[in-house]
Amino acid sequence: MAAMIKMPKQLLLLSLILCGFLQPVYAENAVCIFDDVEFKTDFPTARLNGCREKDGEYFLTIKPEKKPINPSPWYAFRVISEDTGRIAITLNYEVGKHRYWPKFSINGRDWYRVNENDLEIAEDGRSARITVKVKAEEPLWIAGQEIFTSRQHTLWMLSAARTHDFLDIYDLGKSSGNREIYKLESRAASPEARTILLLGRQHPPEVTGALAMVPFMEALFADTELARHFRARYRIVAIPNLNPDGVALGNWRGNKNGQDLNRDWGRFTQPETELVRREMTRFGEGRDGALALMLDFHSTWENLLYTQPEAEPTQPENFAAAWHQAVMARAGDIPFRLAPEDSDLEKGTSKGYFYAAYGIPAITYEMADDADRDNIHRLATIAAEEMMKIMLAD
Incomplete structure (x- = not known):
């Protein structure tokens, strides 16, 4: 039997709230209605660009929003069948190769990995055949990762601001698609307090990065002696969902x-x-002290930290190496690689820009696509705690 993928309790609660309040999305998704099976894309994050049926099997086309593009072939859709049984679905990628192991859900909040026996990936990686069990008239969600919508991000932020009286939520402004972008900010003990900046969800399919950012923030907001001491000296600015349009559109x-x-x-x-x-x-x-640290949460093929190399000085000195060493001392059983690379401003990354502009440690925090969800949570909590210790010692 497939093992359930565990999401943070707060996200599960928000998923329950959201079940009846799915916002409209204007993506160029296909309408796929066959005699006894329908593929629906009427929910945020959906991505399905074409479909056909042959001999009782269904062939779906997955396309990116533009070409060329990074090979992150996201897909998300619902299947509704008139009959109970098993159906075969082949995902054909117009660009790139199969990357995200398919997950399924019968309610949109509890997610399971498709069993290995029910997934066949083509030798060239350009297609993947999934066999799933459907029940008559009961929707089945299928997606590359757990669905984590922009609305869930916003409601989590609202919940955090209600729970912690030192937190405020602000509307930063509008996205390119006229969606709100929000930030959480802790109230600084003094105007001169230094600030750490947390960014998330620049790349929509990178859900494991988003799942790491939640417990990382929770550790900073916790009612512990360490976190209270940290908040007395540092202001926290968090923007968990910088790309709400891309998330909603399934880009x-x-x-x-x-x-x-x-x-x-x-x-x-x-x-x-x-x-x-x-x-x-x-x-x-x-005007409000200085920026001290920037962390940007993403997903890739493995757990790692993209950091400044030793030749690029930071304050605290060699912060990234010291931080990684402290984390590994407590979580050595979880793979987590330190990956120093030059902060090339020409690449246009947040890491390169914030180091060039502010001279601070600017780090990309990457979680593997298939990282164990419990390990994501444990590693993020430890990483937040060790970061606070080092910054407080500075």
């Missing part, structure tokens, strides 16, 4: 304009990155 990589936000830092051609640049001027000008 592989970009925003509504098809632009990769994590290649736009320093250029600031997109509203989303420009909002953050404008927000950060208060720290560069010294």
Whole structure:
């Protein structure tokens, strides 16, 4: 039997709330209605671009929002069948190769990995055949990862602000598709308090990064002596969902304009990155203390930290190496690689920009696509605690 993928309790609660309140989405998804089976895309994050039926099997086309593009072939749809039984679905990728192991859900909140025996990936990786069991007239969600919508992000932030009296939620402005982008900010003990910036969801399919950012923030907001001491000295600014359009539209990589936000830092051609640049001027000008650290949460093939190399000085000195070592001392059983690389501003990444602009540790926190969800939570909690210890010692 498939093992259930565990999501944070807060996200499960929000999923329950959201079941009856799915927001409309305007993506170019296909309408797929056959004699006894229908594939639906009437929910946020959906991605299905074409379909056909042959000899009782269903062949679905998955396309990116633009080409060329990073190979992150996201898919998400619901299946409704008139009959109970097993059906075969083949995903054909117009670009790239199969990446995300399919998950399924009967209610949109509890997710399971498709069994290995029910998944066949073509030798060239350009298609994947899934066999699933359906019940008559009962929807079955299928997606590359657990569905984590923009609305869930927003409600989690609202819940955090209600729970913690030191937190406020602000509307930063509008995305390229006119959706709100929100930030959480802790009230600083003094105007001179230094600030850490947390960014998330620049790339829509990178759900494991989003799942890491939640417990990381929870550790910073916790009612512990360490967290209280940290908040007395540091302001926390968190923007968990910088690309709400891309998330809602089921994009592989970009925003509504098809632009990769994590290649736009320093250029600031997109509203989303420009909002953050404008927000950060208060720290560069010294109006609210200084920016001390930037962490950007993503997903890739393995757990790792993209950091500054030793040749690029930071304060605290060698922060990334010290942080990684402290985390591994407590979580050595979880693979988590330190990956120093030059902070090339020309790449347009948040890591490169924030190091060049502020001279601070600017790190991309990456979780593997298939990372164990319990390990994601444990690692993020430990990472947050060890980060606080190092920053407090500075």
